[in-house]
Amino acid sequence: MIVPKKTFAELMDAAIARLSANTPITNFAPGSIARALLEVTNSLLGEFYEVLDFNLAMAFVSHAKGYYLDLIGDLLDCKRRDGESDDNYRYRICHQVYVVAGCNLTALRLELLSIDGVRDVVFTPYTYGTGSFSVYIVPEAGVVMATLLQTVQEKLDEKVAYGIRAQALEPVMLPVDLKIRLVFSQAAQNKEITVTQVQKVVWEYIANLRPGEKIIVAELVQRIMDVSEDILDMEIYYFYIDDRPVLVTNQESAWDEVFYPRLIEVS
Known part of the structure; x- marks a missing residue:
């Protein structure tokens, strides 16, 4: 049975109501002995509820973190790898039964x-x-x-x-070469940082495509424009795949082919 968490105020109200109903004590005003004793007791109970609530959360793989997730993994003989994140480790624990x-x-x-x-x-x-x-x-x-x-x-x-x-x-690797020109607003600052960020965004988008997935130009443009409000427009003026020029349209790959970024230039 999971005990619902109670706040300090709820504990005080319940204790005062019970004492009033079962004892002749009636003075629960601030500063009274009865109230002082109840406040001390209920503050400790409040801390207990906090610990209990935390421990209950850490008992579930969906909420557990760090050391507590390691303990769940140990139960299933699924050890955390060096430097592995909680999310990745949690995924492996959930599939350990398979x-x-x-x-x-x-x-x-x-x-x-x-x-x-x-x-x-x-x-x-x-x-x-x-x-x-x-x-x-x-x-x-x-x-x-x-x-x-x-x-x-x-x-x-x-x-x-x-x-x-x-x-x-090994899938057929299709190198992608892109040159992109950005149009900045007149008030734009730190253009060099923005150019570097755009280059990283484009690189990560292409590098994370799986075999058989296609390059969607609209999505690529949207990711670039989302980098900074200082970018007013952009132009792809050089687009090569597998050393061949292609149109600036969506590019598909076969099921055994995968795109990878080779040359990404942004100016």
Whole structure:
């Protein structure tokens, strides 16, 4: 049974009402002995309710943080990784039951995402017939792909429940080169900082696209315009994909292709 939290005022009202009903004490004015004793007792009870409320919240994985989340993870044999955030750790704890159950899709995905250098994975079933599948690896920036593929393949070879054949593959990487010109208001200040922020926004937008996702120009423009109120307009005057010029329109990728930012210039 979860005890509802009570405030100090609620505790005082309840105590005064009970004393009045069951004892001859009638003086509860400020400064009276009865009120002073009740205030001391109820202040301690109020602190207890605060601690109880906090401990109840920390007992649920959806609310637990830090050390308390670690304790929940220990119950499921799911240890926090070095530097792992509460949100990421909470996600793994919530899916730990699938990992324990065996090599299902969720368990295999979590296993591969735990490998250093893997930013994302995309599963494609039946690539070599019934029971087979391929895993396309999206690496972190600067990771040696050949080494990463070998590590992922070794992990896949340990798991056989998902299919009779598993293959780790690198998606076709499509380099994106963009040059963008900003139009600032006359009152604009710190233009250099804004240019740097826009460059970061564009880079992150393209870098976080998954295989098969397309570049949506309207979304890209909106993200740029949201960087600062000093930006009045913008122009994409150089747009190359895979070393070929393309129109400034939405650009699609195949299911086994992924865009990545190579040259992003903002002026």
